Amino acid sequence: MKYLASALPLLFLYSPSLVTATSSYADNAETAIKAMNDKWYNTTTGLWDGLWWNSANTLTAVINFALVDDSWKPTAQDLITNTYAKAPNHNPGVTSTTFLNNFYDDEGWWALALIAAYDLTGNNDYLDSAVTIFDDMTTGWTTPCNGGIWWSKDKQAVVSIANELFLSVAAHLANRVPDQKDAALSWARATWSWFSDIGVIAPNNTIHDGVDTTCKAHDDSPFFTYNQGVILGGLVELNKATGESSWIDEAHKLAAGALAHFANGDGNVLTEFGGVDEDNNLAQFKGIFVRNLAILEKASHKDAYTTVIKTSANSLWKNDQSGGVVGPHWQGPFVDVTAPSQSSGIDCLVAAAAVS
């Protein structure tokens, strides 16, 4: 629910000379995930620190690590099983015990987490739940802006993140649910047409947070890393679903805009602007971006991506970490730790392991 209105040790021995960057990123990710679970995972609720949409992102990060490091798979499966069973009972603001609530973006985060759970386990229950969530998200396509979905069922705001999530979930489903491929692809294409035309993408390829009540994006609509991230994963899935290279071209443009804005002038370390120390929500964003940048990197390599991913992972471990706990300022200092800052840090370490 975040839209800001105004804004194991290794199982084998090796000689030190053979220690690669890959293994250290993976080792660091594992250390950070263990710290995350010890400090914040509540087996009764299936959530980390009681947080809702953030927990969907944390689960996704842990699953992505298991997709990189097989030895982590049993632990990830246990977390998935428990969270899938318990979390819906703690869905905030609703009495239903499902992943549906008032916020289309919350729904999108859980749909992507459940699709990742399906990718790891092959368990169709998770995919079916993601389809149920997606079907609910389609009911948001009633804005006065000639398309797009609302941020929430209160129909007060039209924001970038909800629409990027809608596109990404649709494109992921197109690649996983054969009998719904055509319908899901239509939704994803319609969403891109709308999104790329409504004015949220600035000329320099940074993405505004949303549009106002007259369906226009204004210069004072802020820029956040996660808005540059979710779209990348969605476009890569669209490329897989269609074989059309244009989706990757679009993704490279948006990634370039993002790196110029959020990783420039700071030694290639990602920075969130706008109060990352004050807000649980903002602390989650960089991880979402870097996770999706790694997806684009795997689909279509650019040195700039691996540089930012690895430099950020190195910096946060050196300057913004203690005992496997990670803060929100990847350049340091190590202050303002929250469960979301930890979750974001894990995303970056997993991304670095994935692209190494």
Ligand SMILES: *[C@@H]1O[C@H](CO)[C@@H](O)[C@H](O)[C@H]1NC(C)=O
């Ligand atoms: C886990 O969540 C339950 C339900 O909200 C709560 O009663 C319990 O105190 C929490 N446990 C810890 C260790 O925080």
Ligand SMILES: *[C@@H]1O[C@H](CO)[C@@H](O)[C@H](O)[C@H]1NC(C)=O
């Ligand atoms: C990109 O354009 C936006 C909107 O005009 C501006 O606020 C932002 O500073 C620009 N970013 C860079 C890196 O030039």
